[in-house]
Amino acid sequence: xxxxxxxxxxxxxxxxxxxxxxxxxxxxxxxxxxxxxxxxxxxxxxxxxxxxxxxxxxxxxxxxxxxxxxxxxxxxxxxxxxxxxxxxxxxxxxxxxxxxxxxxxxxxxxxxxxxxxxxxxxxxxxxxxxxxxxxxxxxxxxxxxxxxxxxxxxxxxxxxxxxxxxxxxxxxxxxxxxxxxxxxxxxxxxxxxxxxxxxxxxxxxxxxxxxxxxxxxxxxxxxxxxxxxxxxxxxxxxxxxxxxxxxxxxxxxxxxxxxxxxxxxxxxxxxxxxxxxxxxxxxxxxxxxxxxxxxxxxxxxxxxxxxxxxxxxxxxxxxxxxxxxxxxxxxxxxxxxxxxxxxxxxxxxxxxxxxxxxxxxxxxxxxxxxxxxxxxxxxxxxxxxxxxxxxxxxxxxxxxxxxxxxxxxxxxxxxxxxxxxxxxxxxxxxxxxxxxxxxxxxxxxxxxxxxxxxxxxxxxxxxxxxxxxxxxxxxxxxxxxxxxxxxxxxxxxxxxxxxxxxxxxxxxxxxxxxxxxxx
Ligand code: 3NM
Ligand code: MG
Numbered sequence: 001x002x003x004x005x006x007x008x009x010x011x012x013x014x015x016x017x018x019x020x021x022x023x024x025x026x027x028x029x030x031x032x033x034x035x036x037x038x039x040x041x042x043x044x045x046x047x048x049x050x051x052x053x054x055x056x057x058x059x060x061x062x063x064x065x066x067x068x069x070x071x072x073x074x075x076x077x078x079x080x081x082x083x084x085x086x087x088x089x090x091x092x093x094x095x096x097x098x099x100x101x102x103x104x105x106x107x108x109x110x111x112x113x114x115x116x117x118x119x120x121x122x123x124x125x126x127x128x129x130x131x132x133x134x135x136x137x138x139x140x141x142x143x144x145x146x147x148x149x150x151x152x153x154x155x156x157x158x159x160x161x162x163x164x165x166x167x168x169x170x171x172x173x174x175x176x177x178x179x180x181x182x183x184x185x186x187x188x189x190x191x192x193x194x195x196x197x198x199x200x201x202x203x204x205x206x207x208x209x210x211x212x213x214x215x216x217x218x219x220x221x222x223x224x225x226x227x228x229x230x231x232x233x234x235x236x237x238x239x240x241x242x243x244x245x246x247x248x249x250x251x252x253x254x255x256x257x258x259x260x261x262x263x264x265x266x267x268x269x270x271x272x273x274x275x276x277x278x279x280x281x282x283x284x285x286x287x288x289x290x291x292x293x294x295x296x297x298x299x300x301x302x303x304x305x306x307x308x309x310x311x312x313x314x315x316x317x318x319x320x321x322x323x324x325x326x327x328x329x330x331x332x333x334x335x336x337x338x339x340x341x342x343x344x345x346x347x348x349x350x351x352x353x354x355x356x357x358x359x360x361x362x363x364x365x366x367x368x369x370x371x372x373x374x375x376x377x378x379x380x381x382x383x384x385x386x387x388x389x390x391x392x393x394x395x396x397x398x399x400x401x402x403x404x405x406x407x408x409x410x411x412x413x414x415x416x417x418x419x420x421x422x423x424x425x426x427x428x429x430x431x432x433x434x435x436x437x438x439x440x441x442x443x444x445x446x447x448x449x450x451x452x453x454x455x456x457x458x459x460x461x462x463x464x465x466x467x468x469x470x471x472x473x474x475x476x477x478x479x480x481x482x483x484x485x486x487x488x489x490x491x492x493x494x495x496x497x498x499x500x501x502x503x504x505x506x507x508x509x510x511x512x513x514x515x516x517x518x519x
Pocket of ligand 2: 074075090091092093094
């Protein structure tokens with residue numbers, strides 16, 4: 001099928017409504033977009049009379065032909081036939097695919113909109129040449145969309161359209177895709193080796209005052225490797241997979257962190273602010289406790305990491321979280337999600353969903369209940385924000401973190417007596433720590449701050465950065481617990497701050513972690 005050889009990377013869908021096109025000339029906008037690098041054009045006009053559509057379509061066709069790009073017509077086979085367009089795009093409520101094929105013949109490109117695995121499978125069976133999948137994110141451009149499926153929905157469809165290792169049909173995602181989220185959408189929607197062939201946009205180009213530049217920017221983002229989203233900066237053979245190799249790298253990473261004064265930006269709850277800030281300083285980081293969304297873009301430029309701690313997820317805070325997430329994603333700096341009490345209430349479960357749809361988290365860290373809430377089906381009913389009784393076996397926990405890391409394409413940390421850390425390929429368990437960490441408030445939240453600065457200070461491999469943070473934290477806790485003056489949680493806290501600092505000083509001098517690690 002010829003459609004397989006086509007370049008699907010940037011698919012432009014036109015819109016003639018004044019809200020999007022303004023008073024610009026559609027043909028001029030499309031030509032500019034073609035000069036910027038658009039690879040497919042679909043003429044979509046839900047309001048115009050047939051005569052106007054034919055007129056516009058034939059003018060557009062003259063331009064698309066000049067750039068050797070196919071022109072598809074939305075829904076209207078008659079218009080496609082009248083001007084000899086390369087094909088059509090049809091929705092679920094439009095003409096049946098088989099009938100369209102019968103009318104247009106085998107050479108025509110026939111694309112279909114699919115919002116579910118069932119629709120995708122049916123479209124493939126009926127002979128569609130490509131799928132437009134979505135709606136990815138809610139969009140003002142099309143308000144009657146059936147379902148908002150997010151990157152997870154795209155991933156499910158991409159998974160189902162596979163036959164063996166190669167998916168059977170090209171897929172482009174649609175719905176509120178723009179230069180801010182395109183790389184994340186491409187990255188997070190991937191299902192194993194099945195990836196989107198491209199993205200379809202309306203407003204990102206049609207509403208732009210400079211369609212050529214907007215198209216070029218999108219093409220550049222689509223073609224370049226979004227390294228900031230990978231578990232390691234470049235997933236190469238040098239990525240450490242062997243546990244003893246990983247351990248050998250940790251002291252250098254800790255040293256790098258301790259000497260870096262890396263910013264850790266905390267959007268956290270009021271209970272833990274003071275403690276988390278003290279912990280961050282003791283580990284060599286430079287904390288800022290600010291949930292003021294509008295200043296997030298400035299702070300994001302300082303090269304640090306952000307922790308979004310859901311301890312108090314009020315609507316006001318959620319606005320700040322979303323602003324922070326977007327600002328850090330934009331510059332490619334790490335964002336850590338701490339879904340505090342994530343399984344406890346419907347509101348928190350909803351907040352997790354909103355945050356996951358809104359941006360990319362380098363690391364998600366939580367106890368078993370919280371990670372369960374992120375997975376979507378919590379086995380552990382949470383009481384307060386502390387962890388409930390465990391219901392999963394060791395093997396099950398390994399599988400939970402591994403599957404979730406694969407789904408989110410990031411690092412998952414499930415804390416507990418044993419910590420489980422995974423990037424979807426490498427899964428590590430760590431038995432270090434102290435029971436006192438469970439008897440003071442904010443121990444988990446402060447760890448989030450440390451994970452953020454470690455991921456900002458060391459960007460080569462997120463798994464290693466996260467592991468180094470955990471080791472710094474938990475080895476210091478063990479040392480504090482072992483001190484003679486420590487009699488309980490109250491005396492533990494100052495001793496812990498001391499040991500976080502002293503351990504860092506030792507690592508600066510090249511002392512190493514010795515044989516204290518419990519992998
Ligand atoms: N189809 P924008 S969403 C034309 O989900 C269209 O099938 C959709 O516009 C679907 O890029 C959509 O401006 C509009 O968000 C996408
Ligand atoms: Mg339609």
